[in-house]
Structures are given as structure tokens and as C-alpha cells.
Amino acid sequence: MIKVFTAADIMQVEVVRGELESRGIPTMLKHESVRGQANVVGFGGMWPEVWVVNEADAPAAQQILDQHNNMPAILPWKCAQCGEEIDGSFDSCWNCGHDRPVSG
Ligand SMILES: [Zn+2]
Numbered sequence: 036m037i038k039v040f041t042a043a044d045i046m047q048v049e050v051v052r053g054e055l056e057s058r059g060i061p062t063m064l065k066h067e068s069v070r071g072q073a074n075v076v077g078f079g080g081m082w083p084e085v086w087v088v089n090e091a092d093a094p095a096a097q098q099i100l101d102q103h104n105n106m107p108a109i110l111p112w113k114c115a116q117c118g119e120e121i122d123g124s125f126d127s128c129w130n131c132g133h134d135r136p137v138s139g
Contacts, residue, residue, distance in 0.1 A: 036063065037093045040085040040100055048083040051103060060096050061088040112136065 040051045045067065055062050065084040087096045111123050116133035127134050 036086045036088055037090050037096075038065075038084050038086050039093065039096045041082045043082050045083050048085055051100065052085050054099055054103060055085065055087070055096055058095065058099060060092045060099075062086060062096075063088060 039055075040048065042048050042051075048064065048067075052062050052064060063086045065086060066081045067083050087093050111120055112135055113120050114128040114131065114133050115136055117128060117131045119128055119130040121128055121130075121135070125135070
């Protein structure tokens, strides 16, 4: 088995795992028990990990992960109140303070 991905965020790990499984690559999760304990993740390095079961699948898995990493992480959004375009890393408008729309 080969570890191909790890992140503090279990959601991110499960997205990656889902992508690999959907391409027919068998995977295993390790340390997934941190789910629901976000406040303690990061202490002790017990981040959830995605492992590829068959080492022969590792190159294909790496390719999928590269594509995953190249996706734009967070898209910019437009403020519904003042029309300002806001960087995706902000959850509210820097101009007027309006919250990001849920539908993104
Ligand atoms: Zn605004």
C-alpha cells in the first residue's frame, strides 16, 4: 500500500478518495477516526490519510491528484449587495460586509 494524500480536513480527504474510487482505484483511509473532532486535528500529526491498496495504481492515482491540485481552489464571487467581485478566500464582502451567498 502507498499513501498518496493527506490533509487536516476529512472532507478534502473524502473528496480525493471518492475521485480515486470512481476511477476504479481501490483505496483505504487511515486515521479517519478524527472525523468530528476537528478541534483536535493537527495535534500529534494524526491527519486522515488516503492509501492506494495496489502499488501498481499509484502512478494513476498521482495523476488524478495532480489534476485535483490544479483545480482552482476557491472561485471568486460577486457581492449581491454592492456588486463587488470578492476573492474566494473571503466569506464576506470587504466593501460592504455582505455575506457570501450560500449557493456560491
Ligand atoms: Zn458588497
